[in-house]
Amino acid sequence: MKIKCGETQTLKTHDLSIELNSCGTNEYTKVSFPVKYGIFSRLETGDYIFEFNLNHEIRHAKSKKRSWLHPSEWLKRTMGNDWVYYSTGGYSGVFEAIGEYYLPNLTYPTNSLLGGKPFKENEIDIIVRTWHQIISQLSVTDMPDQFARWVQSIRQQTPEVLQKKAQKLFDISGGRVTVIPPDARHVDYNIIPLTISDGCLYKCQFCKVKNKKKFSVRSEQDIDGQITQLTQLLNKDLINFNALFLGEHDALNTPCELILKTVQNAYDAFKFHTSIMKKSYLFMFGSVDSFLAADPFLFKTLNRLPFQTFINIGLESYDQATLDLIGKPLTKKQVGHAFEKVQAINDTFPNIEITCNFIMDESLPDSHYKALMSLIRESVNQTRPKGCIYLSPLKFGKPSRQVLYEFYKLKSLSRFPTFLYVIQRL
Numbered sequence: 478m479k480i481k482c483g484e485t486q487t488l489k490t491h492d493l494s495i496e497l498n499s500c501g502t503n504e505y506t507k508v509s510f511p512v513k514y515g516i517f518s519r520l521e522t523g524d525y526i527f528e529f530n531l532n533h534e535i536r537h538a539k540s541k542k543r544s545w546l547h548p549s550e551w552l553k554r555t556m557g558n559d560w561v562y563y564s565t566g567g568y569s570g571v572f573e574a575i576g577e578y579y580l581p582n583l584t585y586p587t588n589s590l591l592g593g594k595p596f597k598e599n600e601i602d603i604i605v606r607t608w609h610q611i612i613s614q615l616s617v618t619d620m621p622d623q624f625a626r627w628v629q630s631i632r633q634q635t636p637e638v639l640q641k642k643a644q645k646l647f648d649i650s651g652g653r654v655t656v657i658p659p660d661a662r663h664v665d666y667n668i669i670p671l672t673i674s675d676g677c678l679y680k681c682q683f684c685k686v687k688n689k690k691k692f693s694v695r696s697e698q699d700i701d702g703q704i705t706q707l708t709q710l711l712n713k714d715l716i717n718f719n720a721l722f723l724g725e726h727d728a729l730n731t732p733c734e735l736i737l738k739t740v741q742n743a744y745d746a747f748k749f750h751t752s753i754m755k756k757s758y759l760f761m762f763g764s765v766d767s768f769l770a771a772d773p774f775l776f777k778t779l780n781r782l783p784f785q786t787f788i789n790i791g792l793e794s795y796d797q798a799t800l801d802l803i804g805k806p807l808t809k810k811q812v813g814h815a816f817e818k819v820q821a822i823n824d825t826f827p828n829i830e831i832t833c834n835f836i837m838d839e840s841l842p843d844s845h846y847k848a849l850m851s852l853i854r855e856s857v858n859q860t861r862p863k864g865c866i867y868l869s870p871l872k873f874g875k876p877s878r879q880v881l882y883e884f885y886k887l888k889s890l891s892r893f894p895t896f897l898y899v900i901q902r903l
């Protein structure tokens with residue numbers, strides 16, 4: 478049975494409160510205070526607040542103790558069963574850098590230049606390790622039936638069960654999503670991953686997220702199978718989703734008809750038209766070759782679909798010496814053509830935004846930054862509202878003040894919205 482907003486049930490006792498089917502915000506928004514999305518249930522004890530999705534799986538947690546780093550910060554558990562700590566990091570700096578008010582701090586190595594080491598904090602570590610123990614110790618005696626049953630259900634979703642479910646997610650498409658497009662920040666990374674093709678075209682030397690798979694397109698049958706299994710896996714919580722990620726690293730290189738058919742089938746099967754969340758989003762990666770070759774019909778049709786579509790293209794550099802240095806088998810000319818086409822698409826189609834990635838590192842020649850400026854500043858004479866430029870630090874696990882300083886300098890000169898790309902997996 479579909480759960481609707483307005484069906485909230487509340488229980489308050491002397492030591493806890495439970496709110497079943499709470500309604501959060503139904504549209505992704507960028508605000509400097511914590512916002513919860515969709516329908517979820519909340520359990521509050523003297524010390525903790527835990528939130529669960531409609532499949533009774535934990536999705537957010539925070540401590541109410543004084544030792545918690547900041548009252549507006551919280552932990553989120555992803556579909557891939559990672560814990561992410563959302564920190565404010567002093568709001569203005571974070572927003573300037575990543576375009577969001579909260580900085581995702583990850584438990585695995587990434588290229589982030591900001592944030593500390595929150596998972597070393599005792600209070601955060603306690604929640605990550607013992608949340609299930611805490612909820613297991615709650616007494617359900619004297620609770621009205623529906624609340625006691627709910628507590629039993631959330632207890633059944635143990636860390637082991639959740640890990641198995643994440644593995645099931647990875648198995649559906651044949652592997653974990655090792656990198657989510659930067660644009661998925663617009664939906665707080667709450668995407669449904671659907672793989673329509675594997676691998677990528679270039680296998681660039683510098684890239685830390687590539688795999689060994691030769692680029693290949695999935696069959697319609699395979700994609701339909703994934704859609705069916707994902708629908709079952711997401712089950713009751715499906716109504717909280719409104720965003721689709723077409724994987725893997727170059728979905729745009731998939732034949733146009735297959736992209737469009739998949740998008741339509743997924744929209745229908747995932748029932749995005751009845752999602753609790755307003756609007757629908759589509760994300761994918763593209764390469765310079767697939768983007769330059771893409772049929773105008775694809776963009777025309779995508780623009781008419783009920784999605785806001787974001788396609789992220791890895792340009793990396795507009796400097797031949799840098800492209801050669803990082804082992805990206807492209808010419809400066811191709812990158813320049815791609816950048817021009819990006820602007821043309823962004824100017825023509827209101828429901829499509831093509832965004833570009835460029836790399837950053839202390840070791841890169843000055844010619845890289847000079848060439849970058851010629852694109853993101855000199856090629857246009859006015860600031861542009863769309864067509865985000867994402868700057869991606871090359872090194873993982875090595876935040877550098879110098880690179881951060883360089884980023885702010887580039888951002889201040891850029892005529893496009895310009896942000897850091899914090900690489901995340903699902």
Ligand code: SF4
Pocket residue numbers: 677678679680681682684685686687726764791
């Ligand atoms: S940057 Fe993109 S094209 Fe290059 S190896 Fe990585 S995933 Fe493949």
